[in-house]
Amino acid sequence: MSMLNEMFDPDRVAVVGATPREGSIGRAVTSNLLEDFDGETVPVNPNYDEVLDTTCVGDIGDADADVAVVVVPPSIVLDAIEACGAAGTRNVVVITAGFGETGEEGANRERRLAEMADEYELNLVGPNSLGIMSTPSGMNATFGPENALPGGLSFMSQSGAFITAVLDWANDHGVGFKDVVSLGNKAVLDETDFIEYWGKDEGTDVIIGYLEGIENGRAFIEAARETTQETPIVAVKSGRTSAGAQAASSHTGTLAGSEKAYEAGLDQAGVIRAESVDELFDAAGILGNQPVPETDGVAIVTNAGGPGVMATDAVGDSVLEMASFTAETTEALRDAMPEEANVHNPVDVIGDADIDRFREALEIVADDDNVGAVLVLSAPTAVIDFGDLAEATCEVNEVTEAPIAACLMGGDRTREPKRLLQERGIPCYFDPARGIESLATLAKYREIREREYAEPMAFDVDRERAFEILASVHDRDDNRLGVEAMELLDAYGIPTPEGAIVDSPERAAEVAEGIDGDVVMKIVSPDILHKSDIGGVAVGVSDADAADTYEDLITRARNYQPDATLLGVQVQEMVDLDDGVETIVGMNRDPQFGPLLMFGLGGIFVEVMEDTTFRVAPVSEPEAREMTEEIRSAPLLRGARGRDPVDIDAVIETIGRLSQLVTDFPAILELDINPLVALPDDDGSNAAAVDVRLTVDPETLPNDPTHLTDSPEPTQTND
Structure with missing residues (x-):
């Protein structure tokens, strides 16, 4: 852990198994590093003098690398790891598959890998990993098709394919990252290690993750609790169903825990759980760009009555509540709006509202102390330009302490305004419910941050x-x-x-006599679990009847299951x-x-x-x-x-x-x-x-x- 800063900000990265062969992972990793990395890329392969016009060394000991990316066949990975340890390269990313996810032989190889990492005190990612990225240095030590855009999200995933899909989507939507880690099989470093590191990393605004399992639940809870006091964590946890859990196990060798345990554990850890990729990035986007609301009251300002009602319903389904305006706010709205407008929450500036009316309504409600957050909601009309509304929303956002989300309900005409809003840190959606849920995420994080453990x-x-x-x-x-x-x-x-287990009628009577009132008597047998079903429980037994009841219960048990182990009868206070x-x-x-x-x-x-x-x-x-x-x-x-x-x-x-x-x-x-x-x-x-x-x-x-x-x-x- 002490050297993870060097893993993400190295001067020299060695690719052990680099090769010029088209279609190979060794070539892809080397090419990605050479394309954008600010530091030096050192190919390592005894079979080549050069790889992609870059001098190639025959041994990791000659590379003097801060990070080694291992892409050799599984049969020689352990040799490569030992060489890294002997050379003093303490940060290793094992991309090679063929370990715990493949069966007993692979699992044994993975155990030896972990032992070797411990012996040499290595920070090891993988095996079976896509690799790692860090945008401040341009390091793309993966075999993915493209690098990440720079930003404040640090992202870990147990699925390499999920990373490539997310990055392709994120690049199209302008979403940037600080660090990206493909966890792979987590033989050494796991999600807890990266949470601890990113929680202290000033460049990470939000930690997001795709998890199929958690290695050490208690350690995870403790690390996440400390981290979420300053840095929010949002995660998608797959394998919620029995079928999904089985798929997760076969995919990465993860032993999937029960869904109830994950629900409880993630909640106790202060992790915000997303149920979909959209929810993951909605939450990450607003947490990284908008302030935490001081109250749960949300104000809706809209030019469309129907969508305003939809947003109000969404508030009722969330942890938020509709803000109650002060008398001063209501009076100011009444002075600024036409008579037909609704000056109560949700504020309906009505369909003929121009940009000046919309802006004034936003400014008034955002200045109300009872308003913790604001949703700007607009349908297209002939008198409102979405670009002007986006600019006005950004201007209000700069002067208010309340978080703002926007919903521009339209098609092509929303593209540029939406881009402007997102560049200025204001999330924008088509669906009003998504806007409300994103604001609710901020309220959830406020509650997490205020917890006293x-x-x-x-x-x-x-x-x-x-x-x-x-x-x-x-x-x-x-x-x-x-x-x-x-x-x-x-x-x-x-x-x-009060009571005791007895093994004779006489003892049953003796114990019952020592208890005030009637007693309950039960068969005691590890082989008879549902005692009531066989008449193995007697309620309201007097001390005079205890001996006979003992005999009766034993007889019933013997008749029901002759070979059952009988430890006696419990005589217990009612x-x-x-x-x-x-x-x-x-x-x-x-x-x-x-x-x-x-x-x-x-x-x-x-x-x-x-x-x-x-x-x-x-x-x-x-x-x-x-x-x-x-x-x-x-x-x-x-x-x-x-x-x-x-x-x-x-x-x-x-x-x-x-x-x-x-x-x-x-x-x-x-x-x-x-x-x-x-x-x-x-x-x-x-x-x-x-x-x-x-x-x-x-x-x-x-x-x-x-x-x-x-x-x-x-x-x-x-x-």
């Missing part, structure tokens, strides 16, 4: 006891634990109803579900982001209602609180329809304790507390984990608790 929640817990319970899977035929692991929750301070709300708190371990927490409406309807929200653990208190506010059934927690509100703080603390548990123990692959009953504030014990199921990977569990990673210092305790 708190430390993860941490508590005093009994980690050694938790380890002992998880280690019990070593003595089992499978790696699943159920209610027999309730003590795991106790070890981490997650409240559970939780009054009528007074509380059944929620679910769970975790699934994602390949890229690690522990993905879930919170939502629980009980038997969790999979039917799908009222859930997600965060990547570990989570802070504000993040856990947001989870309780985001689900559709949140009003139930707050006390809808006359119900008492539940103790939200107790639910938040449970989310935090579960977050700490699954972060402390990577061996926990998945875990569900369902239901976690959230109880009213005045109930005393204000949350209760009634049931738990989890899956443990014994291979990743430490041999003993002394090898556990230290937990963070507690920030909260359970009083």
Whole structure:
């Protein structure tokens, strides 16, 4: 990382495998460098004295290069990398394919490549990369057909073809870039490394990316959070569907993580996610050229009533709101506009408006403190010239602090005015909805920049006891634990109803007698997951009936599945579900982001209602609180329809304790507390984990608790 500035601003670039042969990648890369690069291009190939009229050296050691671009066959790439390391060339771009994307042999070659890069401390892009570009020096170290225009966007992509397509489109639309990187297989450098670098790069205004997967989700979140305080990040993440994820895996060797994990991870990272290429560049264009609005209020100034209504609808569908004008603004508009005009938002200057009327309306609304952004919207008429309107919009943009977007709804007559607007940093669209969405992107980035990231929640817990319970899977035929692991929750301070697992009728009666009121009794078996379906749960059992109920439950289980492993019967204090709300708190371990927490409406309807929200653990208190506010059934927690509100703080603390548990123990692959009953504030014990199921990977569990990673210092305790 320390030398990435040299990678993008080198004095000498060597092409290892340069060749004059027509149609070869070695020729294309060499030709691109010779065409525009301000520094020196050094072809490296022992078979030639010259390549494209440029002196060729036989070994990278003779090139004295800052960057080496490797285009040799895959069978000799490792030799070339070793030569680069020995020669002191620390920045390497491997264009050659035939690595992790091709099968086991290629994957082994890629692992050796990464090991060699680590040995020589190389900054290595690729393999299977299109190459890199940096416009300040004119460096085009790719085999693409053309160089990028200069600008403030830095662009990374896991697809080289996507880069060539984007650059062709961007050159046609006047969109410029600072740096461009084809990530390839990401054997060494990945998206996180470039986010860290560009976040400190004064020439980068906006970071944009096309991603098929993220190598280290937690590191990515941390790097992006720091970067987005100053530099916005916009990304398209492909592989959202199961079919798309499979295609991504076969394309670049990426192990695609779950879509829910990416949604949560990118949001927690402060990355603005685009769903299409149009959205990507709409967002990048306005973020790089317009200021962040101070308020969410948007003013629309138009000469067309219908499109004005369309824009108003788009505001209602966005994070923005229609600005409420001050009385002074309304009065000024009334004085300046004809009687037929609408002086309220959206301002309709009506179809006979000339440029003076349009300009005056823009100046008035842009000066209103309640207006955070302005959309200029015009249909063609005989009395308005789009060129004049574009010039007037630019002049207003120069004197206002509010961001401005324009919509010129027309064909050929919009081309030059649109070019003028974009040259002056004002995005221009045909569709009013795109204009509003671009302004909404600025508001989203303001929220990201204003976020205060708190430390993860941490508590005093009994980690050694938790380890002992998880280690019990070593003595089992499978790696699943159920209610027999309730003590795991106790070890981490997650409240559970009073009770015990018993193995005899006498013990069942004894435990039931020690619990106030009737009890719930459940079969405990790793082989019978849905106990209610077989009559394996008894509710409202008195202590006098506990022994007989034990016998009955065991008989039912034996009749249902004679070979099932029966660990006993759980006798548990009854939780009054009528007074509380059944929620679910769970975790699934994602390949890229690690522990993905879930919170939502629980009980038997969790999979039917799908009222859930997600965060990547570990989570802070504000993040856990947001989870309780985001689900559709949140009003139930707050006390809808006359119900008492539940103790939200107790639910938040449970989310935090579960977050700490699954972060402390990577061996926990998945875990569900369902239901976690959230109880009213005045109930005393204000949350209760009634049931738990989890899956443990014994291979990743430490041999003993002394090898556990230290937990963070507690920030909260359970009083």
